[in-house]
Amino acid sequence: MTPGDPAAEPPVLLRVDGVSKSFGGVRALRGVHFDLRPGEIHALVGENGAGKSTLMRILAGNLRADAGTVELDGWPRRFATPREARSAGISIVHQELSLVPNLTVAENVFAGREPTIRWLGFVDRGRLHEQAGELLRGLGLDLRPQAVVGETSVAMQQMVEIAKALSLACKVLILDEPTSALTGREVAALFHVLRQLRERGVGVVYISHKLGEVFEIADRITVFRDGENVGCVRTGDVSTDEVVRMMVGRPLSNLFPERAGDVAGEPVLRVEGLTRRPAFAAASFELRAGEIVALAGLVGAGRTEVARAVFGADRPDSGHIYLSGRPIRIRSPQQAIANGIAYLPEDRKELGLFLEMAIRANIVASTLKQHSRLGFMIPELQARTATRLSEQLRVRTESVASIVSSLSGGNQQKVLFGKWLAMAVKVFLVDEPTRGIDVGAKSEVHALLRDLANTGVAILMISSELPEVIGTADRIIVMHEGRIAGELTGGRMTEENVMLLATGHGEEVASVGAA
Amino acid sequence: MSAPPDAPPPAPPSSGTSAGLSKPILDLLARYREIITVAILVVGCLSFHLLTLSSNPDNWPSIFANPSNLRAMLVPIAMDVIVAVGMLIVLVCGGFDLSVGSVLALAGLATGKAINATGSIPTAVLAGLTVGLVVGLVNGVVVTRFGVNPLIATLGTMSVARGLVLADTQAHGNTRGFPDAFKELAWSPVFGLDAAKLILGALVLAVVGDLLLRNSRWLRQVYYIGGNESAARLSGINVPVVRASAYMICGLLAALAGVYTTSRYGEASGEAGVGLELRIIAACVIGGASLSGGQGTVLGAVLGCILMNVIANGLTGRGVEPAWQQVAMGTILIAAVTFDTALTRLRRTR
Numbered sequence: 001m002t003p004g005d006p007a008a009e010p011p012v013l014l015r016v017d018g019v020s021k022s023f024g025g026v027r028a029l030r031g032v033h034f035d036l037r038p039g040e041i042h043a044l045v046g047e048n049g050a051g052k053s054t055l056m057r058i059l060a061g062n063l064r065a066d067a068g069t070v071e072l073d074g075w076p077r078r079f080a081t082p083r084e085a086r087s088a089g090i091s092i093v094h095q096e097l098s099l100v101p102n103l104t105v106a107e108n109v110f111a112g113r114e115p116t117i118r119w120l121g122f123v124d125r126g127r128l129h130e131q132a133g134e135l136l137r138g139l140g141l142d143l144r145p146q147a148v149v150g151e152t153s154v155a156m157q158q159m160v161e162i163a164k165a166l167s168l169a170c171k172v173l174i175l176d177e178p179t180s181a182l183t184g185r186e187v188a189a190l191f192h193v194l195r196q197l198r199e200r201g202v203g204v205v206y207i208s209h210k211l212g213e214v215f216e217i218a219d220r221i222t223v224f225r226d227g228e229n230v231g232c233v234r235t236g237d238v239s240t241d242e243v244v245r246m247m248v249g250r251p252l253s254n255l256f257p258e259r260a261g262d263v264a265g266e267p268v269l270r271v272e273g274l275t276r277r278p279a280f281a282a283a284s285f286e287l288r289a290g291e292i293v294a295l296a297g298l299v300g301a302g303r304t305e306v307a308r309a310v311f312g313a314d315r316p317d318s319g320h321i322y323l324s325g326r327p328i329r330i331r332s333p334q335q336a337i338a339n340g341i342a343y344l345p346e347d348r349k350e351l352g353l354f355l356e357m358a359i360r361a362n363i364v365a366s367t368l369k370q371h372s373r374l375g376f377m378i379p380e381l382q383a384r385t386a387t388r389l390s391e392q393l394r395v396r397t398e399s400v401a402s403i404v405s406s407l408s409g410g411n412q413q414k415v416l417f418g419k420w421l422a423m424a425v426k427v428f429l430v431d432e433p434t435r436g437i438d439v440g441a442k443s444e445v446h447a448l449l450r451d452l453a454n455t456g457v458a459i460l461m462i463s464s465e466l467p468e469v470i471g472t473a474d475r476i477i478v479m480h481e482g483r484i485a486g487e488l489t490g491g492r493m494t495e496e497n498v499m500l501l502a503t504g505h506g507e508e509v510a511s512v513g514a515a
Numbered sequence: 516m517s518a519p520p521d522a523p524p525p526a527p528p529s530s531g532t533s534a535g536l537s538k539p540i541l542d543l544l545a546r547y548r549e550i551i552t553v554a555i556l557v558v559g560c561l562s563f564h565l566l567t568l569s570s571n572p573d574n575w576p577s578i579f580a581n582p583s584n585l586r587a588m589l590v591p592i593a594m595d596v597i598v599a600v601g602m603l604i605v606l607v608c609g610g611f612d613l614s615v616g617s618v619l620a621l622a623g624l625a626t627g628k629a630i631n632a633t634g635s636i637p638t639a640v641l642a643g644l645t646v647g648l649v650v651g652l653v654n655g656v657v658v659t660r661f662g663v664n665p666l667i668a669t670l671g672t673m674s675v676a677r678g679l680v681l682a683d684t685q686a687h688g689n690t691r692g693f694p695d696a697f698k699e700l701a702w703s704p705v706f707g708l709d710a711a712k713l714i715l716g717a718l719v720l721a722v723v724g725d726l727l728l729r730n731s732r733w734l735r736q737v738y739y740i741g742g743n744e745s746a747a748r749l750s751g752i753n754v755p756v757v758r759a760s761a762y763m764i765c766g767l768l769a770a771l772a773g774v775y776t777t778s779r780y781g782e783a784s785g786e787a788g789v790g791l792e793l794r795i796i797a798a799c800v801i802g803g804a805s806l807s808g809g810q811g812t813v814l815g816a817v818l819g820c821i822l823m824n825v826i827a828n829g830l831t832g833r834g835v836e837p838a839w840q841q842v843a844m845g846t847i848l849i850a851a852v853t854f855d856t857a858l859t860r861l862r863r864t865r
Contacts, residue, residue: 313749337751351749354742356809365739366750372732419750 012074013038013203014059014090014172019068021054028054031068032229034222036172036203041194043206043214043235046224046247047465052207055224056174059205060092061085072172091165092174097157101150106132108149109164135163139193155186162193166202173197174205179213180299191217209464210298211240212503223247244495248467256443256471257450265289266324268458269341269427271310274319279305280482283319287427287458292449294473295462297502301479303462304346307429311343312336323426337366340426344416346435346462352416355405359397360386362404363418370423389418394444410441417448428452431462446472466495480504541861548803548810551854552818555847556825563829578832588828590710593717595795595820597772600724601765602795603816604734608761609741609808610658611665614650615769615795617676619788622646622773624680627690627783630697639697640774647770648763650676655759673792684785691782701779713775720768725813737761741808797844798823801851822847 016034020027029051036042044052057063059070061079069076072088079085085092099108106128107114115127132145141159149157158178165173175194179187194204194217208214214221215235222232223246230246269287274280280302287293295303309316312330321328323339330336336343345351354362363386364371371381386400393414397407404415413433420428433449434442449472453459463469469476476488478501485501486509488494497509544550560579567578574581598615605612626643630636650672657668683690705711728734736757739747748754769788777783802819804811823844830840 311749332751332753333749334751334753343749345746345749350743351745354739354746354809357738357742361738365747365752368732368735368752375732376730377732377735 011037013040013072015069015071016055016059017069017071019055019058019065019070021051021058021063021066028227029058029065030227032224032227034229034232036205038171038201038203039198040220041198041204041206041218043208043218043221044224045208045211045214045221045243047467050224050247051227052224053176054227056092056176056205056207059085059090059172059174061090086168086170089169089171090174091168091170091172093158093161093165093176093178095177095180097154097161099149099157099160101148103149104145105136105143105147105149105152105160105163106145108160109135109145109167111164113167131167132163135167139163139166139196141193153186155182155189158182158190159193162197166197170202172203172205174207176207177209177299178206179208179210187213210503211243211499214243215240240496256468257447259450259474265456268324269310269460270322270325271306272320272322274306274309274316274321276305276309276314276316278482280309280479283479283484285477285484285487287460289426289456289458290453291474292453292459292461292472294469294476295460295479296464296466296469296476296498297479297485299464301502302482303479304431306479307343307431307460307462310336310427311341311429313343337423340424342366342420342423342425342428344420344428344430344433346432348412348416348435352419353404353412356403358401359390359395359404359407359415359418360400362415363389363400363422366419367422385422386418389421390415393418393421393448408437408441410437410444413437413441413445417445421452425452425457428457428459429462430459432464433461434463434465434468442468466498469498470495478502480506541858544858548855549812549815549818551851552802552815552822555851556818556822559822559825559829563825563832567829567832579829584828584832586708588824589714592821592824593710593714594772594775595798595824596717596721596817597775598769598791599795599798599816599820600720600813601768602792603799603802603804603811603813604724604728604737604761605665605765606796606799606804606806607728607741607808607811608737608758609744610758610761611669611796611806612654612762612765613666613669613792614654614673614676615765616788616791617673617680618647618650618766618769619773619776619791620680620783620785621650621676622770623777623787624683624690624773624783626774626777627693630693631690634694636697636700643774643777644767644770647766647768647773649766650770651763651766652759654766655762658762659755659758680783680787681785684783689782689784690777693778693781697778698781701775710779713779721813721817725817728813733757733760738809741810743809794823795820797848801848803855805855 012035014036016032018031018033019029020031021029032051032055034044034055046052054063058065061082061084064078064080071077072090077088079088079090100111109132110128114123115131116122117124129145136143136145139159139162141163143152143156143159149160152160162173178190182190197204206214206218218235220232220234221238221243223230223243225247233243266289267286268289271286272284274283283306285293295306297303305314308314310321310330312332312335315331321330328339330339330341333343349355354365360382364382368377371385372378383400390397390400395407395411395414395418397411404412407415430449434445437445446468449459449461461473470493473493476493476498478485478488478498480502481504485504486506488497488501492509500506500509563579564577569575569577578584598619602612602615622643625646626639629642630639633639654669654672657663657671658665701713702709703712705715708714728737736747736752739750739752740754740757744754773787776787798819799811799816800806800819801822802811802815802817804816826843826847827840830843
């Protein structure tokens, strides 16, 4: 085998073989394979919950695999800590950046490894800035090493993370959704840097939802679905459609509950010109009784912020909200709840549940008054509601006195739904209702949403999972950079159209619709 | 020596099941955390009794367990309980109140000044309680409205209130010379016990407080806020108002203790209530409250107060210096919290 021989397989930098990982009863990875060559940009795509992040966390030393091997440069490795992974040459840049905002670029790049003046142990600022400057110029970045990180743009902060990884002599660079907070021009700058890294022989794992970008930058694409590798393809050999089909896998019709047909009734909630800068502006839409409207868009498009403003969790700058035709003012969640508006937050552990409290206490949390008489809580009333709802929602537990943190993710999500079903909901804002729960629980949640709609509830569902959006919604509103980019109904509700609107290419949707 | 190839593998050691506490017991302890405090209390009382056995008729049956010593313990326990009920509510809410000792002193001073100026007992008591409510309101507003960390906010009011008291006592000396009717408030005996009002009052407060915290709608909200503040807000609980009310209850009860102190000792001293805050917080934590909020009961806090006083009294009876008593208290506090943490971790892994 000689160098330059076209038949020779290029050497493999990183090889993942048969890696499995379970959390509680949920199998996040089932014996996956993955390989990365030096000087390659290898994209990893898949729906939320497909197992991409789990694999990356294993590679970065944040998690330990239950089974399988990881080889780096042909040597089997097992990283117990992120530190071990880094010193072996694997660096990861997370969606949430891990920089210290008050320190300078140079201090962040060399955090904990600053060059010091011998004998004294003081940081040698001259050499620190010199080395950092060299590194930044090498990446073609116009960034002063002395700049304070918190005062630079998100895109620059990302570059600082990459520079930090390179300063650690990284051979494998993992980028997790690197462009979710970047503008078009910043993405181009990032890609420029990535191409330079490719020249230098660094292997890049590029995780993204944005297939357009993936096709632009990646050499190969690996698709994960439900914790399995369903295929690895060369970017030139496939179309976007084929990759989407690999991601989704099965026909959608089997997965989602039947729509009841045209059942949408009276308008229940109307929002006009709702604005809260800088998150979103001039949002206007209407929800009718009995319909599920999906609010789609990329992460950071302002969807959650719209829902929070309608629910009174954040105060909007301007705009009007009408409930059944009457204008209402909602200044707090209490007022929203009094008007029959409920909000299921996306982060159930941080924003939704009282993890160390009983299922019963969680279910009555938003209806304390309803379960009390003369200012005193009535245990029988609470137990009755909690039992009824946990049976209706099929929460798998021994008793409603069980502590919520002992339940699986899907069952926790059902408890969170129970909290809102305890009251008479007219408008239900659900934010990523199936995030982080397994496939079975997902279908139960979808069926539940449809059942609720059938009883006349108006549902606004925020979701980043396109199959879920297409499969459950009667209508899709798409947001792009804080504005409503368009609405899709009927046959125009396709993943491609949603993505076009979400990425700011609404004009192309119109032509598709007309064709 | 070689075993046949198809011999069954040796049975794994059954360490997980037989050793340690079983899950039902762990669950019981977590649910009724007070059991642990009661157990320590019983062991403590028994040991102090046995260690100080005495045949002297004045101290029969022991220096610790003789009636007059037990009676002497009731007053400090009752005082601590009054303050601890308020503190516990703030702790469950995920807060913290360092100002209780200074509030006790400032409210006591206000009461003393008012009784000397007006001669009216209701006015004086009202003045004292108002001071407590106002400081509690300030604490609540600074914490909820301005978002200042409770530790800092109440450290500030603690210092301000103490400073006001000391400024007055340094200028005019301790406030005293009250009419007898005012002193009667604390001293008039019931059932032959001079502190009966205080003890009965503390008992009623503990029972009512425990019931209210467990069952009243308003105070139940405190557990939700302490458990997960963001979720409480998104569940429609008025977090700022409930939280501020917790600080006001705490201030009011500290002030009540201050009014009583002034009446009982016949003077408002600049040193009243110094160090009270840490003792009360320690008692609440020993009784099962968590500094991160969401956990704790009034019953537990009361037991914690009793335990702290029993230990102080018992060690004094054994002739242990106050300095070493502090060492013992600190050790018990750390042991109690370590135990709680270990219990939680054990339950997680089972």
